[in-house]
Amino acid sequence: MVSHVIPKTYAEALTVLKAGNHRVIAGGTDMMVRHRAWAGLPPLFDKPVLFAFTLSELKYVKEDEQVICIGAMTDLETLLHHERTPALLRQVIAIMASPAIRYVSTLAGNIVNASPAADSLLALYALDAQVVLESTSGKRILSIEKTIVGPGKTVLHDDEMVAEIRIPKTRFTHTMFRKVGGRRADAITKIGFVGCATVNEGIIRDLRLVFNAVAPVVVREKSVEALHVGHSVKNVLSDTDTLMHHYSEHIKPIDDQRSNQHYRKEAALRLARHFLDTLA
């Protein structure tokens, strides 16, 4: 019988995963809730579990000149207070869940859970984060967009786990983050937005607009952004309707218990427009 494993080392974890019969659990803040059984009973998992959260080898924040590297088992509360954490990511983490959840949850878990409403993804998409996947046969490094392919779906193979998240160091002249939720703590987002831009002598040099909870995956349209780079802020502001029209094709929210399609779309587009206004 295959059973649950608490590996002592990362190498042991990868060896256990090799057969493809285990499910990685990090902090468990998604997995324990999703597979919850009656009180008093253990949760019901589809596969035996590999407990990775205690692997100290995967708890780190390192940097070189270009990139910040975050070990997959680094908890969100540590990231919130870490001096190397990019300011935008820190801002997003600050409104995620509550301290009790942040001490035991991870960016890797937020990524692999692949919820269209996941908060950290807003920052990770905006910052062009890369995900390092590893198995006993080696590493793959993928962009965050290529890692997540649908709600709850990633390209991870059964024998792979997320080892690290890499974030290129980028400076912007303007950033904005807004989460529209039912309350300030412990709220699942109705719609979220991150805007980043660099404006130099009135010209947009870099523009990134990211939306969550408005489509099956987080929305960032690099081709639409590119249409506006090199143009003056004035020009772009004189015709925000065209830009909004482009996004309106990609913003296809759903109705659920937290909000409805109409509100989500309207709020998303207004937040984007508001961000553009701040560039002037």
Add this chain to the structure above:
Amino acid sequence: MPTINFTLNGKPVSLNTDPTRRFLDVLREELTLTGPKEGCGEGECGACAVLIDGHITNSCILPLGNVSGREVMTIEGYRETKRYRVLEEAYIAEGAVQCGICIPGMIIASESLLAHNPHPTDDDIRIGLSGNLCRCTGYNMIVRAVKRAATRGKGLW
């Protein structure tokens, strides 16, 4: 079944049981520590909070396997400390306890906050306690109690 070793209220514990069990169930049923309560069972209310290596954690969604090698303190262990006495006095003085079911979690959250931030502002306190729900007090008395403890317990945190 892997053996799971950890420290509980200062004493070593070794268990041979399913590591996917919720730590709250292990505490209440196996170790008969009933201070941590079950409110929501999904990480939202903080009634089940315990300290793991000094940080607040909700034991209702914590798998036993993640406790391996860590130091756990529940309200039963914490009440033997000087810091607890300061918090107890402050909660009573400010009238911050009504039915009481949220209070073990509130005390754990207060400790976790003060240990990391001994001089919290009102906002820091509200953020520090943001994962703990109270149906009775309306929170203002609890915020005042934490402030009072921070002032009176000078040097303890």
